[in-house]
Amino acid sequence: MRRGISAVAMAAAIVLGATACGGSSDNKSTGDAAKDPAGVSGDITYxxxxxxxxxxxxxxxxxxxxxxxxxxxxxxxxxxxFSDVENKFKTAAQSGKGAPDVVRADVGLIPEYASNHYIAPLDGTAALKDTGDFTQGPLNTTKYEGKTYGVPSVTDTLGLLYNKELFAKAGITKPPTTWDEFISVSKTIKDKTGVTGTYVNPDTYFLMPLLFGEGTDLADAAAKKITINSPEAVKAVTKAKEIYDTSSAKVDFASAYDNMQTSFKNGKVAMLIQGPWSVSDDISGSAFKGKESNLGYAPVPAGSTGKPQAPTGGHDLAVYQGSKNLDASYLFTEFMTSSASQVTIATKTGTLPTRTSAYTPAVTADPKIAGFKSIMDTARPRVALAQVGSLFTPLQQQYVKILQGQVSVQAGLDAAASEFATLLPGFTK
Structure with missing residues (x-):
C-alpha cells in the first residue's frame, strides 16, 4: 500500500538527503559475501x-x-x-544515526530512498541471486534510474473479489472483464437480488486500475510530463465517477475502508476492488465464514486499452547505504528472499511470494494465494519517481471532491496537476 508525505517533508528529505551519512566510503563491501560467505562476520539490525x-x-x-x-x-x-517505519527510517538515514542495516520497505518508497542515497545499489552483490526466478512485476519495483535498490520479499496487487452466491442468484456466470460490464453486472445484481453491486473506495490507490486501464499514470517520468489531467486520465476518473453514481453503496468518507469491508464480508455488496491483505477479514463475515469457496477472484476490469492492470504492491528488502557491515547485510537479504524462505513465509502467513519457484503445491493450496497468483500477471509498478508517494495527497483531495460532485472531473484533475507541478520541478503539464 502507498502513503504520501507533505511537500514540506519531501523538500526537507531532498535537502537532507544530499548530506545524509549513508554514503560513507568507509562502509564499502569487501566482496567477501560473494567470495567467502562463511567467513563473513558482523552484527546487523533488521x-x-x-x-x-x-x-x-x-x-x-x-x-x-x-x-x-x-x-x-x-x-x-x-x-x-508499518505506519511508523517510513518516517523513522528517513529520520535515521538523514542523520546517519540509528538506521537499520536492512529494512523491509514498501515498494512505493524504493525510488525515494534510492534518490536520497539512503539505500545501497545491489547490482553485483550477494543480495541479488537467481534474479531470473523473480516474477517480473515485483522485480520491477526494485529499479531506479537503471539500478537495483531492493530485493522482492512479498508481493500483492488489486483484484476483483466477488460473492459467487450473489452472482448465481442474479444469473451471472462470470465476473465482469471491463468497467462497463462491471456497471452492467451491478445493475443486474441489484435488480435480481436487491444487493448493491459494489462499494467504491475513495482512496486514490484504488483509482490506479482505472488510470492504468486507459494507458496512463500520475506522470510520465521519461517525458517529464504530468499526466494526471490528460484526456486519458479524465476518461478514467469519469468512469470512476460513473461507477460511484450508479453502482456503489453510499460511501461514508470518514470510515470508508472499514465500512467497505463490513458491507462486502456480510453480503451487503457483491463485488470489491481489493487486495489479498483483506481476505482474512473477508472470510470472517457471514457471507464467507465456513464457506470460503464462495469468495471469487478475478483480475480488475479493463479500460479502453483492453488490458486489466493494477499496481504492484508489497515489500522489498533494502540495505542501508551507511551500513558498517554491508557483506553481512547482503547475505541476510539474499537468505530472507530465497525461494526456500519465501515458501516458509507464504505457507505460514498467507502472503504471496515473489519467486516463481516458491509457488509450490503447498503454497498454492491456500485459496487466496492461488486466486491472486494469476492476477499478479496483470500487475505493473507505479511511476518510478522519488516524489510518487507525495503525489497521492493532492490527488486524494480532488478525487473526493469529484466523487461528491463538488468539482467537475476536469477541474479537479487540473487542480491536482497544479499541485503536482510544485512537487515535480521541471515537469510540464
Whole structure:
C-alpha cells in the first residue's frame, strides 16, 4: 500500500538527503559475501514491518536459521509498525544515526530512498541471486534510474473479489472483464437480488486500475510530463465517477475502508476492488465464514486499452547505504528472499511470494494465494519517481471532491496537476 508525505517533508528529505551519512566510503563491501560467505562476520539490525502477532514469529524463526547457517553474523530483530517505519527510517538515514542495516520497505518508497542515497545499489552483490526466478512485476519495483535498490520479499496487487452466491442468484456466470460490464453486472445484481453491486473506495490507490486501464499514470517520468489531467486520465476518473453514481453503496468518507469491508464480508455488496491483505477479514463475515469457496477472484476490469492492470504492491528488502557491515547485510537479504524462505513465509502467513519457484503445491493450496497468483500477471509498478508517494495527497483531495460532485472531473484533475507541478520541478503539464 502507498502513503504520501507533505511537500514540506519531501523538500526537507531532498535537502537532507544530499548530506545524509549513508554514503560513507568507509562502509564499502569487501566482496567477501560473494567470495567467502562463511567467513563473513558482523552484527546487523533488521527492521521488519510484518504483523507483529501473526507474521513476525515466522520471520524471527527464519533469522534463527540464518544465524545457524552463518554463525559469525548476529542479527538484531526489530518489529516496527508499518505506519511508523517510513518516517523513522528517513529520520535515521538523514542523520546517519540509528538506521537499520536492512529494512523491509514498501515498494512505493524504493525510488525515494534510492534518490536520497539512503539505500545501497545491489547490482553485483550477494543480495541479488537467481534474479531470473523473480516474477517480473515485483522485480520491477526494485529499479531506479537503471539500478537495483531492493530485493522482492512479498508481493500483492488489486483484484476483483466477488460473492459467487450473489452472482448465481442474479444469473451471472462470470465476473465482469471491463468497467462497463462491471456497471452492467451491478445493475443486474441489484435488480435480481436487491444487493448493491459494489462499494467504491475513495482512496486514490484504488483509482490506479482505472488510470492504468486507459494507458496512463500520475506522470510520465521519461517525458517529464504530468499526466494526471490528460484526456486519458479524465476518461478514467469519469468512469470512476460513473461507477460511484450508479453502482456503489453510499460511501461514508470518514470510515470508508472499514465500512467497505463490513458491507462486502456480510453480503451487503457483491463485488470489491481489493487486495489479498483483506481476505482474512473477508472470510470472517457471514457471507464467507465456513464457506470460503464462495469468495471469487478475478483480475480488475479493463479500460479502453483492453488490458486489466493494477499496481504492484508489497515489500522489498533494502540495505542501508551507511551500513558498517554491508557483506553481512547482503547475505541476510539474499537468505530472507530465497525461494526456500519465501515458501516458509507464504505457507505460514498467507502472503504471496515473489519467486516463481516458491509457488509450490503447498503454497498454492491456500485459496487466496492461488486466486491472486494469476492476477499478479496483470500487475505493473507505479511511476518510478522519488516524489510518487507525495503525489497521492493532492490527488486524494480532488478525487473526493469529484466523487461528491463538488468539482467537475476536469477541474479537479487540473487542480491536482497544479499541485503536482510544485512537487515535480521541471515537469510540464
Amino acid at each position: 527492521w521488519d514491518t510484518s504483523d507483529a502477532t501473526n507474521e513476525a514469529p515466522v520471520y524471527q524463526s527464519l533469522i534463527k536459521d540464518f544465524m545457524a547457517k552463518y554463525p559469525k553474523i548476529k542479527v538484531k530483530y526489530v518489529n516496527v509498525p
